[in-house]
Amino acid sequence: MSIPPKVRIFWWRALSNIIPAQANLMTHHVPVSASCQLCHHHMDSTCHALFWCPIVKRCWKNTVFMVTLKQMHFSELIEIFLRMKDVLIKPDFETFVMRTWAIWQARTRLLHNEGLKSDRVDVEWSESLLRDYQSAQESLNVAPQRSLEPSLARWQRPMEDQRRMEVDAAVNEATDNYSIGGIVRDHAGHILLAFGRKIPKPVSVVHGELVAIQEGLRVIQEQNLTIHDITTDSLLAVQAVTNPEEDFSYTGAIAMDINRSLLGQQKISLRHVRRSANVVAHTLASFAISSQSPFVWDHGSFPIWLVDLVINDLSMSQ
Incomplete structure (x- = not known):
């Protein structure tokens, strides 16, 4: 899999110091205990220190990363990060990396500066650290890397006599405006419905994607x-809806509401697709940012640009 150079450099620098303390000390012939100094687990490791220590797990409990982490409980650190890079869009992956770095720093301070007087690893400051990093990235004014994703996945037709709704959320970073959009198509690719509107600034990228799903159902x-x-092209949104019993903090209520709606409406399935297979929905969401008012198009009222976009999507579909 391909990792953009800027992201690769960033998280490798961030993780360069995240190594087992025991290994570092033993290279200097300093005898240390193999157990975790926070929870006294018999076998400490980098993954235990970052993800599985009970004190540290509190930092992940209220995040949408927990479902994927649970699936990789016995994986190596590099496997966890490569998996996260594969399933997360860039903003969520950067958040994951920064939180991991903050946990390591906070854990180190707790062990070496404050002793074991506290039973809490505080990583709230990771959000401001992430904003500083993103601002620094923008100031570099580096041209974005060309994505290879369009060559990896295309729109796939629904089964015979079935209808699919595709949704997405979009943001204009220059104006800080957010919007959602979606389209309903049948198995032949014919447009049945298209919609979009602006939304208030969501508390996270995942929250915006969940709003898109909720609005589509409405x-x-x-x-x-x-x-x-x-x-939807947000795997974390799918995981949040699929596992609403998890404590997803700000996504919990809306994820539970969507889950109930899906079960109540003839058991509609929710699936994750690549961004390149969700081009039309993404374009509608982006169009909604500049639209003067919300729109719902149906029965022949579709603009020419949307029809052309769908035709092009069909021509490249499998």
Whole structure:
């Protein structure tokens, strides 16, 4: 898999100091205990220190990363990061890396500066650190790397006589405006419905993607339209809805609401797709940012640019 150079350099620098303390000390012939100094687990390791120590797990409990982490409990550190890079979009991956770095720094301070008087690893400052990093990246004014993703995945047709809704969220970083959009198509690719609108600034990228799903369900209910599945390019949003019993903090309530709606509407399935397979929904969400008002198009009222976009999408589909 390909990792953008800037991101690769960033997290390798950040992780260069995240190594087992025991290994570092033993190279200097300093005898140390192999157990965790915070929870006294019999076998300490980098992954234990960053993810599995009970005190540290509190830092991950209220995040949408927890589902993926649970699936990789016995994996090596590099495997965890490569998996996260594969399933997360760039803003979420940067958040994950920064939180990991903050946990390591906070854990080190707790052990070496404050002793064991506290039972809490505080990583709230990682958010401001991430904003500083992102601002620094923007100031570099480096041209974005060309994505290889479009060659990896294309739009796939629904099954015979089924309808699919595709949704996405978008942001204009220059104006700090956010929006959502979506489209409903049948198995032949014909447009049945398209919609989009601006939304208040979400508390996270995942929250914005969940709003897109929720708005799509509302629109099809108003239009009395039946669909069979929903696709989004946010894997974390799918995981949040699939596992609403997890404590997802700011995503918990909306994820639970969507889960109930899906189960109540003929058990509609929710699936993750690559961004390159979600081009039309993403374009509609981006268009909504500049739209003067919310829009819902149906039955022949579709603009020419949308029809052309769908035709192009169909021509490259599998």
